[in-house]
Amino acid sequence: MKRDVTLTVNGLLETVRVEPRTQLAEVLREELRLTGTHLGCEHGVCGACTVEVDGAPARSCILHAGACAGAVVRSIEGFAEDAVMVALREAFSAEHALQCGYCTPGMLVVARDIVLRLPGADAVRVREELAGNLCRCTGYQGIVHAILRVLESRR
Amino acid sequence: MKPAAFGYDRPLDWAAALGLLVQGARPMAGGQSLGPMLNLRLAMPEAVADLRHLPGFAGVAVRDGVVRIGAGTTHAALEDGAVPGRLGAILAGVARRIAYRPVRxxxxxxxxxxxxxxxxxxxxxLPCLPGDAVLLGAAGERRVPLSRFVLGVFETALAADELLLAVEIPVLPEATRWGHWKFCRKPGEFSKATACVLAVPGAAPRAVLAALDAGPCLLDDAAALLRAPVEEAARIVAGLALEDPWRAALAKRALAQAAEMAA
Structure with missing residues (x-):
């Protein structure tokens, strides 16, 4: 049965009328037309749907609408003006860190978390932290280089 | 990949949460296992009781030499050092290797x-560590040693109308030795063989072998394993008569590796 769920998305208080089983990614894409969030595997493995929930990256495919009432969500659209994300976008472009772009929104949310949480990370650690985000185009080399470029620029 | 319809409740006190269990609701903590199971329709509960908003569900407290970790404490909090001292370092090392940070x-x-x-x-x-699981039911709290909480595959000491409140583990001496090894095909994947060895000064060392499509296998006295890791690991794993030689090889190697780390 549909019910009203109120949550904060990219700084705006939103109320959507959805079933409790609706995935957060579907709330973003279908109800709020924020199609930057991509759904891949839909069971928490591929990382494409990663967004920020209550200040930390989370999978929006295995988080359902009922549990999102009151949550503070930031999708890729909400990072447009974010300084770290601006630097990451430029680095992703310079290092050819994307081709089809399907994994990129999730990659960027995780990349930003790596940059902020692990300022000393080296290539090995960056690869380990990226293990939960699958890319089928780049072979990861460009993504790792892009994140290292931003990490180094902040040291 | 979309869940079957389910009802959603968010109990705000423990009595309400227990009441929902009696009505058949499926309890959910972080939802990182149940979420995928719902999407894959491996789980199709009538209703989900979201425990995340219960008072005291998450958090760590140290009192009288015992660390109480609320059941709702996230892997990420443990990875980031929520528990102090030697025990905290052990738990942080384990937590860091669980799945991926967005899941943790x-x-x-x-x-x-x-x-x-x-x-x-x-x-x-946890079965390798001293301490208890604290369970809450209608009749009140009861405690089960961590070594006896998990009984088998998806099977625990919890009754259908009970919830896990916390785990309590004594503070460990700084000289405690610890080894932990798991084999995953890629970082964050489900383990194909996990072993850990704990040697607290003055107590018999313990070991656990797990992730073998069975409940954890607890070895109460791992002294011989610490003396001769490779030989003893081979003997122990041979005794389990695992069918798959690849899994048996991983189990042997994981156990020997953990023992060498703790030696």
């Missing part, structure tokens, strides 16, 4: 333990 941000120690997936990290590690 929501997944909880209690949810993982109560779910009792044989490949889960806390299911392998």
């Amino acid at each position: 941000n929501r997944g909880t120690i209690g949810g993982s333990l109560a779910h009792a997936d044989p490949a889960a990290d806390w299911v392998a590690v």
